[in-house]
Amino acid sequence: MSAANWRRAMNVQPRAQGGASGANTPAASARAARTSRPARPRFQNPLRFRHLVVLAFLIAFPWFATPFFTYQIGAQTLALGLIALSLTFLGGYGGMISLAQMTVAGIAGYMVAIFGTSATDGVSLGWPWWLAVVIGIAVATSAAAFIGWLSVRTEGIYTIMITLAIGVAFYYLVLQNYAVFNGFQGTQKVFPPTLAGIYWRDATPFYYLALFWALAGYLFVVYLLRSPFGIALQGIRDNPRRMHALGFNVTAHRVTAYAVAGAIAAVGGVLFTWYNGLVTPGSVGTSWLINILIIAVLGGMRHPVGAFLGAIVFVLLQNFAIDVIDRERFNLVIGAVFLVIVLFSNDGLLGWWSAVSVRLSTQRGETRWSSARNRLYAR
């Protein structure tokens, strides 16, 4: 976060530069008079041409893609990307890598299955879908805040360990509890409702549903990162002791970050449960806990868009690793791709992207330093 962005976010104006030295000349005073009214913060339209292209592509995607691509690739990417986005927010901007994001998503999914309708009668209460969804997101967000409250006092690898432990504990809870969670089988046929004459499980409606929430989550995170809370969170990531000395409540900010990330993961979890049509202990098992980390790291954690980039790569590999190599060797392919990216890039695909663009702009005659600086201030 550059100084300019910081000022914009905090609504602070930089002090008029050179005003004192040049104020005596008539031209300067005229200029000063012209600009003396309290200037509003300069509005910079953040929308670029490439954003419109991507948005147009995303909206048009179901028109030219087969239902398989719309549902299996598109919608799954968006739902998984939304869960990974919560980890990007938490890890990239809060400095806390939590492996329990899939657990939070799974809690939301389980709540929707338990309070809503499913094929498992003994478990589901059959309440209206909207109530189940609201309860699911609320419970998952509180659970995320609780997980955060447990783990904020740890740092680095220990945060990973404690969140992994919480995730594994929840996995065994749902695996062994039959009264509430229906144990190993989980709940089947947890489908989105029919609303306004549209069955939302069909490929195209579900794609647009996922797209809406993915975009909403993305824009929310982008907005939040420029809000005072987001700025303070990044300050805490960089230097918690200094932020504490400045009077910020470090623990409260971190727990809030967990809760916000939990809400995003909960929405993603409801979508992912509807996408799968079921929620089982397997969907909150260790391999999925790690998969979310893999998705977030694959894409890169320096910008929210990385989560969705990682999800695209992950889903494509998951579906087409069969064609590249043996059906059974998906783990080898995803592991090797993950390994190459973490070994040779300091920030996933986004790290490569910025390295490439630095090199390109260097060739255009900028120096390496100036282009790096411009990139820094452009963020």
Next chain:
Amino acid sequence: MTLTWKWSWALLIGVPIVALSAWGLQDNARLFVITLLNGLTLASLYFIVASGFTLVFGLMRNVNLAHGSLYLLGGYLGFFAAQLTGSWLVALAVGFSAAAVVGLVMQVSIFRFMLGQDLRQTMVTIGLSIVIADCLMWAIGAQVHQMSPPAWLDGPIRNLPVIRAYSTYRLSLLPIGIVIGVALWLFLNRTRAGMMIRAGVDDRAMLAAAGVNVNLVFATTFAIGAGLAGLGGVILVLVLAFRPRGILGRPA
């Protein structure tokens, strides 16, 4: 913490444990002692595997989540060595050295370049553990491997007072774990090499200035830690079923 606090904590935790143990002993002494021994021997086995991780993480601050893969590798190679030669000791040696060599390669080729980068080490070793587990699965297959212990450790010990009989091999895990623990402590605290390792952890540059090859010291430490994982793998092949799963339980 004052002494009173310590005592109250000790009482708070100790009294229920003692009471429950007394109840268990009185209720079904045989079951209680067997369960206790099962717990202790399993803990001893986990200690052997985890001691390598502690050596690497506790001393060198090096997060190696691929430790489980090393242990898997040691177990498999030990198993095949035992099948070829029929000797349990050869299996132990092969398991230890194979894991040590792979650990050495990892230290020299990867970890040396990311000192102090906890998260990056975590990511890289998660990736490594996925790849290694899946490669082993590819090469060996998913069937469960188990081998029988050497003749002098096979079968039960009979005529024990309360429990009547207990597996010799399982019981032998307890002294093995204790010996490894004591040997590690002696090595780190009472030998010159252990002193170098501890000094290198405290101040790497100073140790290098004192004329010690720090990279060599750290590589050796890493190799020993990895080797202990392999050793644990070979020992475990005898006790429990063995199939490719990473340390994170990812079914490969």
